Amino acid sequence: TLGQTFQFPRYVFLQFLGLDKVPSPQKLQPVPSILKKVLQDREVAAATGASPDLCYVRELGVRGNVLRLLPDQGFFLYPKKRPHASSCLQKVLYFNLSAIKEQGQVTMARLSLDLGPSSYSHLGPELELALSLVQEPRGWGRSTPRPGKVLALQSVPWPQGVLNFNLLEVAADWTRNPQKNSGLFLEILVKEDRDSRESSQLEDPCARLRRSLHASLLLVTLDPEQCRPSWKRR
């Protein structure tokens, strides 16, 4: 009844939430457990009358009042010819940080790579994950075999399960300079192991890895307008 007689100034509420327009998701994204936990802790605090510091995320041990989980919007690369025999998977990871208005206030950025359950157990022991920062993309496209210039960030031997990477410096730089955000280059290398390949004829393990791989970026930001020092607010 209210809606029929009164047009709510929707943009006011959207602006309040930090949005430009009404989101129209096809489906709601899964909520990671850490966000659920923070939310539950806050609800418990509210119910008990406690007044926690809203600008500190106790569960993560960092300052901040906005938590975002950004899905990976990148794509796999399928080079016609493997650049080197050991390359199993290549993917560009891309996270759109344009929605972040709190310039220069990133307090935590954690990249999570979920490789799926026991993805590599039959691949053999010689396995390595390499994560690089794309500095100069060479015109991305599915036919592009490799990124242009990359800066190696980290390599992980024997990667399994969920891997977390601290990308605070990188994300803070992307937030300050959006043009620098050309994504990350992920490559999983596997040593050709004839025995293990022969024992896993049923399915290409690299294809299975491509299906199970899930990447996301958890970002915590601090809005200086809402998180002023207490003496300033007084």
Place this chain on the structure above:
Amino acid sequence: AAVPAPQASCKHLCHRHQLFINFRDRGWHKWIIDPKGFMANYCHGDCPFSLTTSLNSSNYAFLQALMHAADPDVPQAVCIPTRLSPISMLYQDNDDNVILRHYEDMVVDECGC
């Protein structure tokens, strides 16, 4: 000057009223993941001079009620939130980002004059 005590029944006195904001009613449940709504409440009611001392009133409300009683051109003291609490909201934006943000002063806990 003598101040006449106005007649005010208890239910018209300043106090907190329940107000539930249901996001489904507004169609926002499609992108607000949690909560589904929240009890925001609101303050409403009279702040008569005779009761300003017992209605969680500020000193200023007491004086304004006093002045109103003496001079009706001075507006009555008003019933306002005196204690508010925050809520956290989990929602999804147009880039499919899942966002948890805390908003201060969203729930009226107490009212006063």
